[in-house]
Amino acid sequence: MRWQEEDIDLYIGAKEYVDTLLIPLMPLSMDDKFDINKLTVQGELLTIFANEIEKQFKGRIFLMPTYNYMFNEESSLELTRLNNWVDKIEANPFKHIFLLTLDHQWKKHERDLAGNLLWFPAIQSGNVSSKESQVIIKDQINQLSELIRSYW
Amino acid sequence: MSEKKQQVSRRQFLNYTLTGVGGFMAAGMLAPMVRFAIDPVLQPAAQGNYQAVAQLDEITNEPQRFDWTMDQVDGWYESTVTKSAWVYRNDNDEIIALSPVCKHLGCFVSWAGSEDYPDQFFCPCHDGRYFKDGENVPGTPPAAPLDEYEFKTEEGTLYLGKAKPKGGVI
Numbered sequence: 607m608r609w610q611e612e613d614i615d616l617y618i619g620a621k622e623y624v625d626t627l628l629i630p631l632m633p634l635s636m637d638d639k640f641d642i643n644k645l646t647v648q649g650e651l652l653t654i655f656a657n658e659i660e661k662q663f664k665g666r667i668f669l670m671p672t673y674n675y676m677f678n679e680e681s682s683l684e685l686t687r688l689n690n691w692v693d694k695i696e697a698n699p700f701k702h703i704f705l706l707t708l709d710h711q712w713k714k715h716e717r718d719l720a721g722n723l724l725w726f727p728a729i730q731s732g733n734v735s736s737k738e739s740q741v742i743i744k745d746q747i748n749q750l751s752e753l754i755r756s757y758w
Numbered sequence: 759m760s761e762k763k764q765q766v767s768r769r770q771f772l773n774y775t776l777t778g779v780g781g782f783m784a785a786g787m788l789a790p791m792v793r794f795a796i797d798p799v800l801q802p803a804a805q806g807n808y809q810a811v812a813q814l815d816e817i818t819n820e821p822q823r824f825d826w827t828m829d830q831v832d833g834w835y836e837s838t839v840t841k842s843a844w845v846y847r848n849d850n851d852e853i854i855a856l857s858p859v860c861k862h863l864g865c866f867v868s869w870a871g872s873e874d875y876p877d878q879f880f881c882p883c884h885d886g887r888y889f890k891d892g893e894n895v896p897g898t899p900p901a902a903p904l905d906e907y908e909f910k911t912e913e914g915t916l917y918l919g920k921a922k923p924k925g926g927v928i
Contacts, residue, residue: 623862623863663882664864664865664866665862665863665883755882
């Protein structure tokens with residue numbers, strides 16, 4: 607399910623079946639210090655992953671709109687804010703909270719997060735829509751959905 | 759002299775003009791109405807949205823998943839969507855193409871998705887199950903059979919159209 611009118615109607619009628627929340631965490635930056643190119647590719651990938659997972663498990667996973675934050679900022683601030691988000695939504699109730707990201711900085715704070723962190727490294731083969739990348743991405747998505755299913 | 763002038767009498771002239779103007783007005787009214795009336799007949803020909811999905815010799819008795827992409831305009835979103843179908847031949851050698859979208863809440867079902875039920879479609883979200891012909895297994899969450907795609911075959915290629923609800927058994 608998504609943050610969309612038609613899905614919300616469905617969600618309200620079937621709340622007890624939707625017990626899993628998925629929040630993609632996407633870092634942004636416009637600072638030349640960082641590799642903005644890499645950040646955008648990661649952002650695109652993250653969106654693809656989130657959409658595909660939602661499509662496969664539409665009836666059980668609620669996909670939150672992406673959580674955006676400035677890259678390389680003071681992370682404790684974001685940690686508090688994100689946990690706050692999760693706390694508020696978790697009461698809905700959601701049994702499983704997954705935080706999906708390609709930003710490795712979260713890994714260090716995994717213990718303090720109010721959800722299961724699904725971090726994985728991005729593939730660096732450039733174009734996301736090329737044939738080769740598609741095969742790799744599909745495979746990664748399959749593994750990711752298996753991981754999520756193992757929590758259920 | 760008067761003979762020549764009588765070729766078109768006043769009465770005739772008025773008749774011709776009135777018929778002409780009247781006919782023109784009638785045509786002006788009828789043309790759109792006729793166009794509206796036959797419009798439904800003209801429509802379907804332009805909409806035969808069948809997509810090539812698989813070669814016929816690829817299709818076996820075991821359901822296989824085939825994916826294809828199509829452009830879709832949905833309100834504000836113009837996108838290329840990937841569609842999937844589970845395709846197989848049944849015992850009467852007829853092709854069956856089932857939509858993978860679970861009728862419960864819309865997850866993707868997969869053939870033999872659960873080790874316990876190797877000859878059923880399985881939905882990973884809430885353990886919904888369907889028999890091979892798409893009928894929902896009673897006692898599992900789904901309340902309707904899987905949708906079935908309209909299909910046609912041409913020169914050894916399978917084309918799929920829209921997914922239609924099968925209806926029938928509850």
